[in-house]
Amino acid sequence: MVTGEPPLQLTLAVLAFQESAEPLLERLDPPRRVAVMMALLGLVLVGLTLVACVMISARWVRHLGRHEHGRTKCTTNIENQRLRTAIGSILPTGEASETAVAQPTNNDTEAGG
Numbered sequence: 663m664v665t666g667e668p669p670l671q672l673t674l675a676v677l678a679f680q681e682s683a684e685p686l687l688e689r690l691d692p693p694r695r696v697a698v699m700m701a702l703l704g705l706v707l708v709g710l711t712l713v714a715c716v717m718i719s720a721r722w723v724r725h726l727g728r729h730e731h732g733r734t735k736c737t738t739n740i741e742n743q744r745l746r747t748a749i750g751s752i753l754p755t756g757e758a759s760e761t762a763v764a765q766p767t768n769n770d771t772e773a774g775g
Contacts, residue, residue, distance in 0.1 A: 687695060
C-alpha cells in the first residue's frame with residue numbers, strides 16, 4: 663500500500679485550484695456565462711414573486727379576519743335546537759368550567775380491556 667500518493671494528489675489539486683484564482687463565472691465562455699447569469703436572475707425573480715404572493719395573501723387573509731360578519735341568514739334558533747338535540751348524545755355533560763372527558767361508546771378501543 664502506497665501511503666504518500668493521496669496527499670500528493672491533494673496537494674496537486676490545491677495548487678491547480680490556486681493557479682486558477684479567477685472566479686468560476688469569469689472562466690466560462692461568454693454565451694455560457696450569460697446563460698448562468700440569466701438562470702440566477704430567474705431564480706431570484708421567482709423567489710421575489712413567491713415572497714410577494716405570500717405577503718399579499720397574508721394581507722388579504724388578515725383583512726378577511728377583521729371583517730365583522732353579521733348574522734347568517736340560514737341559521738335560525740329552531741335549526742340550532744334541532745342540531746343540539748341531534749348531537750346531544752355525543753356532547754359532553756357538565757359545567758362549562760369542568761374538564762370534559764369523552765367516554766368511548768364501547769370497549770373495542772380501550773387498551774388492555
